[in-house]
Amino acid sequence: MTVATTGGQAGGALERSGSSSSLADVVETVLDKGVVIDAQVSVAVVGIQLLEINARVVVASVETYLRFAQAVDRLDITPRNQKGLPDLVEGASGAVGAGKAASGLGKTVGAIGGAVRDAVEELGSDRDRERPRRRRRDEERSDG
Amino acid sequence: MAEERGLFIYGIVPSDVEPTPDASGVGDPPGEVTVVRQGRVAALVSEVSLEAALGRPADLTAYEELLDGTAAVAPVLPVRFGTVVTGPDAVADLLDAHGDRFAEALDELEGRFEYIVHGRYEESALVQGVLEDNPAAADLADQVRGRPEEETREQRIRLGEIISQAVELRREAENRELLDLLGPLAVSGLARPPSNELDAVHAAFLVDEDSEDEFVDAVEEFAEQRRGLVRMRLRGPLAPYDFVSAHQLAG
Numbered sequence: 001m002t003v004a005t006t007g008g009q010a011g012g013a014l015e016r017s018g019s020s021s022s023l024a025d026v027v028e029t030v031l032d033k034g035v036v037i038d039a040q041v042s043v044a045v046v047g048i049q050l051l052e053i054n055a056r057v058v059v060a061s062v063e064t065y066l067r068f069a070q071a072v073d074r075l076d077i078t079p080r081n082q083k084g085l086p087d088l089v090e091g092a093s094g095a096v097g098a099g100k101a102a103s104g105l106g107k108t109v110g111a112i113g114g115a116v117r118d119a120v121e122e123l124g125s126d127r128d129r130e131r132p133r134r135r136r137r138d139e140e141r142s143d144g
Numbered sequence: 145m146a147e148e149r150g151l152f153i154y155g156i157v158p159s160d161v162e163p164t165p166d167a168s169g170v171g172d173p174p175g176e177v178t179v180v181r182q183g184r185v186a187a188l189v190s191e192v193s194l195e196a197a198l199g200r201p202a203d204l205t206a207y208e209e210l211l212d213g214t215a216a217v218a219p220v221l222p223v224r225f226g227t228v229v230t231g232p233d234a235v236a237d238l239l240d241a242h243g244d245r246f247a248e249a250l251d252e253l254e255g256r257f258e259y260i261v262h263g264r265y266e267e268s269a270l271v272q273g274v275l276e277d278n279p280a281a282a283d284l285a286d287q288v289r290g291r292p293e294e295e296t297r298e299q300r301i302r303l304g305e306i307i308s309q310a311v312e313l314r315r316e317a318e319n320r321e322l323l324d325l326l327g328p329l330a331v332s333g334l335a336r337p338p339s340n341e342l343d344a345v346h347a348a349f350l351v352d353e354d355s356e357d358e359f360v361d362a363v364e365e366f367a368e369q370r371r372g373l374v375r376m377r378l379r380g381p382l383a384p385y386d387f388v389s390a391h392q393l394a395g
Binding site for chain 1: 150153155156192194196197198199200201204205207208209211212213221222223224225226227228229230231233234237238241242260267268271272275285288289290293297299300301302303304305307308312336337338339340341343363364367368370371375376377378379380381382385386388
């Protein structure tokens with residue numbers, strides 16, 4: 001598969017990738033998808049043991065609320081409709097884009113939890129392996 | 145005593161598909177991927193031990209990479225992860241019994257790929273936006289900011305709840321806009337459930353290769369309009385994981 005990975009951060013606003021680039025992506029993409037072939041379809045289906053994999057279900061909870069409130073703590077600028085400090089706000093908002101956004105993102109990743117993070121690291125090393133490929137026609141789709 | 149073995153089924157493909165020798169499957173060590181053919185259709189399979197549990201990150205990655213790699217060159221119907229049958233005869237029987245439906249589905253998927261559009265809010269930009277739109281939230285923000293969590297727990301919970309509800313409303317609106325924008329450029333499109341509290345958009349699209357460029361351009365434009373507020377990602381071309389539910393055979 002040929003996939004043009006155009007620079008996500010530097011140039012365009014859109015990050016592009018082919019197959020999933022993290023365990024969270026893989027789980028989300030493939031879990032509970034696909035044609036179901038069960039014992040009703042074929043008596044030859046064998047039950048195998050599957051490790052428990054749970055896609056993350058988003059349910060707003062008190063923890064979520066407190067996390068959002070912490071995000072407010074991290075904002076160091078006064079909302080524009082408060083206190084009449086337009087100049088200060090204008091000056092500060094320019095800085096929001098890069099620095100603060102990045103720290104917000106880090107927080108999100110942290111919240112996924114240790115297990116997934118470890119698994120993702122393991123996944124990273126797996127990806128060095130040569131990827132399986134398959135071709136039918138002589139080769140790959142032309143890709144812009 | 146020899147351990148019991150079964151055949152793991154990855155997906156259904158047209159019978160002229162050939163696996164490349166380096167294709168590796170699930171299991172430890174990874175199984176060799178082979179093809180069982182029956183008439184017009186075939187199944188991608190590999191042997192697995194029935195004694196070891198599957199579902200390690202490497203298994204999931206191998207499954208997805210094999211299917212996505214296949215989808216790039218031929219139509220493929222992903223079979224649900226974890227489907228194992230007794231052996232090649234069972235696969236041939238399955239293909240024999242449902243070959244017409246599989247072949248029909250594969251014809252429909254010829255030259256079509258799945259793309260997943262996923263956008264996540266930049267937290268500070270999002271929270272900033274909510275506080276600007278919502279005086280009650282801005283008020284609460286003033287009360288809690290810089291004060292210890294223990295003293296302001298009630299206000300923090302109320303504030304967080306307002307933000308959380310605002311995110312949900314924005315997410316709904318963003319998803320609707322995305323589906324309206326990209327729907328006409330895709331064969332089919334559907335919203336996917338959010339995978340994070342900060343999700344802004346999440347949807348899957350089945351895209352024909354003829355409209356692929358136009359589709360990608362539209363996603364880029366959507367992303368450009370949200371630069372700094374939403375971190376947008378486009379994944380694909382992928383196997384059509386979200387578009388085979390109509391081909392469930394039982395249940």
